[in-house]
Amino acid sequence: MTMRAPSExxxxxxxxxxxxxxxxxxxxxxxxxxxxxxxTVLIGPNGSGKSTLxxxxxxxxxxxxxxxxxxxxxxxxxxxxxxVFQRPAMLRRSAAANIRFALRAASIAHAEHARRTxxxxxxxxxxxxADRAARRLSGGEQQRLALARALARDPAVLFLDEPTAxxxxxxxxxxxxxxxxxxxxxxxxxMATHDLGEARRLAGDIxxxxxxxxxxxxxxASFFDRPQTAEAKTFLAGELLV
Amino acid sequence: MNMLTRRLLIAVTASFVFxxxxxxxxxxxxxxxxxxxxxxGLFGHLLPMFKAKAGIDVKVVAQGTGQALDTARRGDADxxxxxxxxxxxxxxxxxxxxxxxxxxxxDFILIxxxxxxxxxxxxxxxxxxxxxxxxxxxxxxxRGDKSGTHQAELNLWKVAGIxxxxxxxxxxxxxxxxxxxxxxxxxxxxxxxxxxxGTWLSFKNRGDLAIAVEGDKRLFNQYGVMLVNPEKHxxxxxxxxxxxxxxxxxxxxxxxxxxxxxxGEQLFYPNTNDSGA
Amino acid sequence: MPQDLTALxxxxxxxxxxxxxxxxxxxxxxxxxxxxxxxxxxxxxxIALTRFPGRQGVIVMLNALMGLPPVVVGLAVYLTLSRSxxxxxxxxxxxxxxxxxxxxxxxxxxxxxxxRQTIEDLWIExxxxxxxxxxxxxxxxxxxxxxxxxxxxxxxxxxxxRAAAEVGAIIIVGxxxxxxxxxxxxxxxxxxxxxxxPLAVGLGLVLIAIVIAVNALAWxxxxxxxxxxG
Numbered sequence: 001m002t003m004r005a006p007s008e009x010x011x012x013x014x015x016x017x018x019x020x021x022x023x024x025x026x027x028x029x030x031x032x033x034x035x036x037x038x039x040t041v042l043i044g045p046n047g048s049g050k051s052t053l054x055x056x057x058x059x060x061x062x063x064x065x066x067x068x069x070x071x072x073x074x075x076x077x078x079x080x081x082x083x084v085f086q087r088p089a090m091l092r093r094s095a096a097a098n099i100r101f102a103l104r105a106a107s108i109a110h111a112e113h114a115r116r117t118x119x120x121x122x123x124x125x126x127x128x129x130a131d132r133a134a135r136r137l138s139g140g141e142q143q144r145l146a147l148a149r150a151l152a153r154d155p156a157v158l159f160l161d162e163p164t165a166x167x168x169x170x171x172x173x174x175x176x177x178x179x180x181x182x183x184x185x186x187x188x189x190x191m192a193t194h195d196l197g198e199a200r201r202l203a204g205d206i207x208x209x210x211x212x213x214x215x216x217x218x219x220x221a222s223f224f225d226r227p228q229t230a231e232a233k234t235f236l237a238g239e240l241l242v
Numbered sequence: 243m244n245m246l247t248r249r250l251l252i253a254v255t256a257s258f259v260f261x262x263x264x265x266x267x268x269x270x271x272x273x274x275x276x277x278x279x280x281x282x283g284l285f286g287h288l289l290p291m292f293k294a295k296a297g298i299d300v301k302v303v304a305q306g307t308g309q310a311l312d313t314a315r316r317g318d319a320d321x322x323x324x325x326x327x328x329x330x331x332x333x334x335x336x337x338x339x340x341x342x343x344x345x346x347x348x349d350f351i352l353i354x355x356x357x358x359x360x361x362x363x364x365x366x367x368x369x370x371x372x373x374x375x376x377x378x379x380x381x382x383x384x385r386g387d388k389s390g391t392h393q394a395e396l397n398l399w400k401v402a403g404i405x406x407x408x409x410x411x412x413x414x415x416x417x418x419x420x421x422x423x424x425x426x427x428x429x430x431x432x433x434x435x436x437x438x439x440g441t442w443l444s445f446k447n448r449g450d451l452a453i454a455v456e457g458d459k460r461l462f463n464q465y466g467v468m469l470v471n472p473e474k475h476x477x478x479x480x481x482x483x484x485x486x487x488x489x490x491x492x493x494x495x496x497x498x499x500x501x502x503x504x505x506g507e508q509l510f511y512p513n514t515n516d517s518g519a
Numbered sequence: 520m521p522q523d524l525t526a527l528x529x530x531x532x533x534x535x536x537x538x539x540x541x542x543x544x545x546x547x548x549x550x551x552x553x554x555x556x557x558x559x560x561x562x563x564x565x566i567a568l569t570r571f572p573g574r575q576g577v578i579v580m581l582n583a584l585m586g587l588p589p590v591v592v593g594l595a596v597y598l599t600l601s602r603s604x605x606x607x608x609x610x611x612x613x614x615x616x617x618x619x620x621x622x623x624x625x626x627x628x629x630x631x632x633x634x635r636q637t638i639e640d641l642w643i644e645x646x647x648x649x650x651x652x653x654x655x656x657x658x659x660x661x662x663x664x665x666x667x668x669x670x671x672x673x674x675x676x677x678x679x680x681r682a683a684a685e686v687g688a689i690i691i692v693g694x695x696x697x698x699x700x701x702x703x704x705x706x707x708x709x710x711x712x713x714x715x716x717p718l719a720v721g722l723g724l725v726l727i728a729i730v731i732a733v734n735a736l737a738w739x740x741x742x743x744x745x746x747x748x749g
Contacts, residue, residue: 079653317603318603422711
């Protein structure tokens, strides 16, 4: 993995994006600009629309109304974007084969595969488990493998959906360290979490969602020190936001 | 797909194609015949001799006489070798056969339980025996499959003055299967059954069954052989088929038939020179 | 009961006729399974991944066809391959090829239906990942089939079991010709009709042993593969 130049994928701009599934509005008139720089963290309670927003930014889901542009263009195929889902599916192959699969899917030259695979395994600390069946890895190991698999696409933007949910502190730290490394290499990280501690540790800026709407955005430092809205204050105070 | 899977697929596909061709190029004919000739072991005795002499493989599809004639009518056999003279003559009249050659005869026997509920054991009069079975309502198994044996049985009821289609009661059971199955059923239910002697002699699951009636002239069972008409079905291997027929009716073939014995007992009596057979 | 030993003696003495029958049985049934897999797996995967009008009906039909009566299939193939039938010119009736065709017809719905179910379940699990990797339809199908391979082995075994056990179809289209189209099951039917029940039972036990051996082999391969691939 090399240092990236700023990419044509960014900025990702949401203009009045609404998603409805039947009578239910999942995202409501979202306008948002994702810029190059440190990680953008989406926070908010479960069901606030974080995952849906990530999928749309990835390009897996089209808006019911409004539009999304990547570097000023619409309908850009997700060749330079990658996503790690909250519960990533492990292909029924070895850890190394999972990465090779992603390399192949990203049409990366076959000659590169061996080198890239070992680099990525090393980055996520799985080099000793390269030949282990992916589905027999622990939760934390699977999450790291999913990160490596996403990075195999050599993305300019990496979307992460609750990457440390249900991991213990040691495994969480390992994943967060990888996210920091990735971000330092100029890959734009956009991640969703409902863990405020994690948001504090990783975020450059914050987007807070509640009931499908953006309630507050801003640089992480100012968001945590001086929340502007009642919802953000309630959420930061650790009270239940319903 | 990895290399191994691919190789496996190629090998299987190739062998499939190859198998079809290899068998097709063999010098062989298909003979539609009856279960009695096969189950009695006669073909097992004759075919190796013919193969040694002519180098031709004879593939026997053993069916009931009716089904064997139908197989031949469809063009799926080269030669038909059965035992139901009226049905064979009809086959000829329809133009499906070239010529009928009488080959041999064996005889039918009436098999029944040793307890002999109809009181006919040891009789040489098949007509009286059948009448007694009907009168006593003793269990009787009929092939019911339009085979040569079935047709012979129906004919014997007619000779006995019994309209079996009308007069049959619960004692008369049509099973619609081959000779072996009929004997198995009779053995399991202690019933009477008409069988050909060859199948009976090689039949192993006799249980409490024994011969009840034998030796009546009306029980003789004539076999004929015919080449399927190549004008109806050009696929018929007429030269190879005719060679087989010629061998069966030659003195060598006739002697081979006479020589076939089970436990010292002769099963089939060659009679190709009997013009009325 | 010395008679009961007949089949065992045939096996132990390496009776060549018995081995020819066993070989033909395996050849016919395995060929049918391979051909049915070549048709049934892609067909099942296609139905699993495609939405089209009448799809529910097709799935119900496919599941129902798993219970096709062998005798009916045998009769249909017989009429098709007969000299008087549409494919009569090939002269396939009463050959091992005819038996393979009949068993392929029997086994294909089993493999297709089980593949459809397996692939559809796996697709629910994989859909997000494969879509995010921007994989095309062919790549998806290939990935799903490959990753479902251990479950598909079970589908193949179900097909093989059906083929190896069936007598109704092959006795009609094969003719049970000695040394040519006689298989384990048709030989058992023949020995039963000759009243040689001990030999029939013995052959039946040999057949069951073969089916168990094939399944044990497949199971071992599956376990070994799963340890490596999960």
